[in-house]
Every structure is written in structure tokens, then in C-alpha cells.
Amino acid sequence: MSPNIVLTGLMGAGKSTVGKALAKVLKDYTFIDSDDVIVDIEGMTIPEIFEKKGEPYFREVEKSIISELSEEEDLIIALGGGAFESEDTRKNLENNCITIYLKSSVDRLLNRIKDDKNRPLLQCENPRGKLEELLKLREPNYLKADYIIETGNKNIDEIVEEILEIAEEI
Numbered sequence: 001m002s003p004n005i006v007l008t009g010l011m012g013a014g015k016s017t018v019g020k021a022l023a024k025v026l027k028d029y030t031f032i033d034s035d036d037v038i039v040d041i042e043g044m045t046i047p048e049i050f051e052k053k054g055e056p057y058f059r060e061v062e063k064s065i066i067s068e069l070s071e072e073e074d075l076i077i078a079l080g081g082g083a084f085e086s087e088d089t090r091k092n093l094e095n096n097c098i099t100i101y102l103k104s105s106v107d108r109l110l111n112r113i114k115d116d117k118n119r120p121l122l123q124c125e126n127p128r129g130k131l132e133e134l135l136k137l138r139e140p141n142y143l144k145a146d147y148i149i150e151t152g153n154k155n156i157d158e159i160v161e162e163i164l165e166i167a168e169e170i
Contacts, residue, residue, distance in 0.1 A: 002028070003170060004075040005163065006093055008084040008145055009102040010135055012113035014159065015078035018102060021160050023076050026167070033078045037065050059086065067092045081134070084141050098170060100163060101145035106131045
């Protein structure tokens with residue numbers, strides 16, 4: 001049995017992109033985006049869930065799904081940007097998972113997601129300010145991940161290679 005590989009970080013950090021690329025290399029692993037699971041179960045987009053049921057409801061569903069996923073094996077799990085804020089979620093991930101924080105600058109994040117309308121927290125007057133605020137709030141928890149990868153100017157292949165090196169150590 002191999003531990004699950006969990007990717008965390010702010011929206012736009014590349015969790016889904018890196019996770020999919022990693023799953024192509026680690027053939028025994030299956031990639032799962034926790035946000036996609038929520039969308040499938042709820043039958044609506046994340047912005048719709050936020051609008052109709054509220055963020056607290058979304059976070060409870062998220063916590064429950066991640067708890068279930070953490071019990072499975074051989075998964076690469078991309079978490080939603082706020083999932084690692086939950087202490088319960090972090091504890092669930094301690095048992096059968098290695099957690100990796102994909103750390104990126106606000107400029108790089110904003111450049112990647114500025115036109116993405118599927119980011120309810122950024123549908124505001126000052127998306128840069130909101131990202132800076134989210135990073136300041138969430139980074140103390142992201143830093144609790146088992147590993148931190150500074151994505152900086154690295155391409156996807158370089159980030160995947162770093163994760164593979166981490167996986168070999170385990």
C-alpha cells in the first residue's frame with residue numbers, strides 16, 4: 001500500500017494540473033480533485049453551491065469527502081484552496097497521506113486565474129487584494145504540510161519530478 005499524495009495551496013497553484021501530470025507517471029495512482037467530487041455529488045458548480053447553500057455548507061461537504069478519500073489508497077488528491085484550513089481535514093490526512101504545499105506568489109496565481117469565473121472568492125472588486133488576504137490567512141496552515149514545493153519559475157515536469165523524489169523517500 002502506498003500513501004495518498006495530497007496537493008494543497010491557494011487557487012491557481014497548479015494542484016489539479018500537477019496532480020493529473022503526476023498520475024500519468026505514477027500509473028498505480030488515480031487522480032481526484034476534491035472540488036470535482038463535490039460538484040458531482042451536489043449537481044451544481046462551486047459558485048452555485050456558495051450562492052445557494054453558503055460557504056459553511058460547502059466546507060462541511062468538503063471535509064466529509066476528504067475524510068472518505070483519505071481512507072482510500074493510491075490516490076493523488078488535489079484539495080480545494082480552503083480545505084487545509086480545517087483542522088479535522090488536516091488530521092484525517094495525517095494517517096494515510098503525504099501532504100505537499102505547492103507554494104506560489106500572488107502575482108503568478110493571479111496571472112493564472114484572473115479570467116476564471118469559477119472562483120467565487122475572487123468575484124470581487126480587488127482580486128489581488130483578496131488573494132493576498134487569503135494567502136496571509138491560509139499560509140500558516142499550508143506550511144503544516146509534510147513538504148513544501150516552491151513552484152516559482154518551475155514548469156509542470158520539474159514540479160512532478162520533485163514530487164517523485166519525495167515519493168521515493170517514503
